Every structure is written in structure tokens, then in C-alpha cells.
Amino acid sequence: MQYRNGQRLPPDAVGVPARLSVNPRARRLSIRIDGRAGEAVLIAPSERKLGEVVAFARTKASWMRERLAERPQGAPLEPGATVSLFGRPTRLASTGGAGAARLTEDEEGPLIVSGGEGEAFARRVENLFKRVARDTLQARTDVHLRTLGLRPVKMSIADPRSRWGSCSPHNRTIRYSWRVIMAPPPVIDYLAAHEVAHLVHADHSPAYWSVVERLIGDHRPHRKWLRDNGPALHAVGR
Template sequence: MQYRNGQRLPPDAVGVPARLSVNPRARRLSIRIDGRAGEAVLVAPSERGLAQAVAFARTKADWMRQRLAERPDSAPLEPGAVVPLYGRPTRLVSTGGAGAARLIDGPDGPFIQSGGEGEAFSRRVQNLFRRLARQVLLERTEQHLRTLGQRPVTVSIADTRSRWGSCSPHNRTIRYSWRVIMAPPAVADYLAAHEVAHLVHADHSPAYWSVVQRLVGDHRPFRKWLRDNGPALHAVGR
């Protein structure tokens, strides 16, 4: 069978719903779980390697089913909910009316106050998260660019399905997931360093990781934090 990049496989092909992905930066076959989409992503360095990725995934069917079953429940952005922001639990409070969402430091801790009802309330809170993410990530990106003596880049904020960020060195653009603003500030700083370092090395070679280490020190705790807590962040607002 001929497989192609982006192709979706039915559950009976590898044991779970799956999507094929070609990543030229990948150094080996791998599987990651896209909790938001409810599927496994089978990654190969080239389209020719996708058949091997499918065969490899068939040997990991039990593991993939277990990981998908462990996905956290959705966490809607609604009044009364508590969601993370900068790594701290933050309450969502409705004010009625149509006011924009605002972050307030109250005597009992931070909370977000917003107008709107239903989807309108959720959208206002998410817009606030996007604004905060852009502010923080732009500042950290510029700092890491200065450290490496790199020229400015164009930064955009998106809601990606699984990746926390991406860098396109050829057109000097970096895209971040707004959801990283829910993580502790040091994790967001690591993400900015991770993407800026790709302007120096496009791969994940030892030379690349040495650049990341120059920017943030030991990066392993931050990577582990995202692996352990990422699914919960992707469940927010679902």
C-alpha cells in the first residue's frame, strides 16, 4: 500500500485512529499522541519511511490505546472554572455584560474577570490568553535573538494541535501555541529558546541542543514538564 503525508488511517490499521506525518528533521521513526484530535501520529523522516512507521505502530497498539485512554477530560472556559495561567491556578469569573476578559490579582489569588455568556465568555478568555502569550513570547524571543546575535523574526500565535512551536529559518518566522502561557514562565522561556535555536541549527543535533543549553541551561526539566502536562493544557477550552 502507498502511504502519503497527512493520510489518516482507520482504527483497524494499527489499533487506534492514526495520522501519518513526514518530518525531515526526524532522525528515526516515532509515535506521538495527539490528545486533542484523539489519534496517534506516526512520524517518519521521509514519505518512503511511512510504511515502516505503520509497521512499527502495529507493535505499539497496546501502548497507543493506553495513552489515548489516559487523555484528560476537557476543561471548558466557563465561569467558576479554575485554569492554569503562568503555572498558577486562576479562577474564571463572569461579570455579565460584554466586557473583555481581564486578569486581576485579588487578595485570594489571581482571577480572570470577563463578560459574555457561553461561547462568548470562552472566546473572551481565550483572547486574553492569546494576548498574554504574544506579550511574553515576543519578549523572550527578542531576548534570545539578542543573545545569539540574530536578526529579528516574525512571531505569530496560533492554536496548534500538538506542537508547541515551529520555526521556519528560511523566512525567519516563528509560530507559538498560545497554550504555553498556562505553563510556568520558565517553560515558556524554554520554548522561545527552543525555536530561536533553530535559526542556528535546523535539526535536533547535539550542536542544536548546545545552543538551547547556552540560552536556558539544563533544558530537560522543561521538556519533561511539557510531556507530562501538555495533554491537560490542550484539554483547556475543549
């Protein structure tokens, strides 16, 4: 069978959902678990080695299933649940009726109250998160653009399954996952700096990371936070 870079394999091919990835810098065949996407990533140094990494993955089926089983399970957006907003535990409560979700605070801390029931309640809460994400990320994006002396960009909010953001320098657009608004503010700011820096360097070269460092200082703790906590944020509402 001819395999290609980026190809997705059905579970019966290697025992779990998997994606093929070619990394010319890789020195050996390897497997990485992408908890956010719910799949294994099979990495080979070249496309002609993809068949070998598929065969290797078949011997690691049990290990891959165990690692994927450890990923956080979906956490529904429902009254009584607690979610994170700006890194702070925030409770969800129903107001009855059909009112939009709004953020407030009481003696116990942050509180999101919303009308609706079931999916309607969850949709209203998610819409609130998206509004807050749009306002916050637009503000931080603008700050970093001004720091670098760059023109404004078109920004949008989405819900990708395995990415926090993307930047298209050629048409000056940046897209963010609304879910990052659940992270602490320094992590949110890191993501904005990360995407704005791609307007200067489209790769992840040392020159690129120097731009990120100019914007926010040491970026490594924030990258680690997203690696460690990202799967849990992607599980919220799913």
C-alpha cells in the same frame, strides 16, 4: 496498499486514529501515543517498512485505545472553572454584560473576570490568554535574539493541536502556541529559546542544543515538563 511517511489513517485501519512516521534512526517498529493530537504515531525505520508497522499496530489496538482514553478530557473555559496562567491556578468569573476579559487578583489569588455567556465568555478568556502570550513571548524572543546578535523576526500566535512552536529561518518567522502561557515562566522561556535557536541551526543536532543551553542553561527539565503536562494544556477549552 502503498503507505507514505506522514499519512494519516482512519480509525478503522488500526483501531484508532493513527499517523505514519519514518525515522531512519529507529531500530525497530514502534508505536507512540500523541495525546495532544489524539492519535497513535506508527514509527518505522524506512518507508518500505510502513506496511509492517501498520500490521503490528493492528495487534496493539486495545493497548492504543486504552492509552488514548487516559489523555485529559476537554476542560471548558467557563465561570467557576480554574485554569493555569504562568503555572498559577487562576479562577474564571463572570462580570455580566459584554466586557472583555481582564486579569486581576483578590485575596484568593489570580482571577480572570469577563463578560459574555457560553461561547462568548470562553472566546473572551481565550483572547486574553492570546494577548498575554503575545506580549510575553515577544519579550522573551527579543531577549534571546539580542543574546545571539540576531535581527528581529516576525512573531505570531496560533493554536496548533500538537506543536508548541515553529520557526522558519528562511523567512525569519516564529509561531507559538498561546497555550504555553499556562506553563511556568521557565518553561515559556525555554520555548522561546528553542525557536530562536532554530535561526542558527534548523535541525536538532548537538550544535543546536548547545545554542539552547547557552540561552537558558539545562533545558531538559522544561522539555520534560511539556511532555508530561502538554496534553492537559491542549485540552483546555476543547
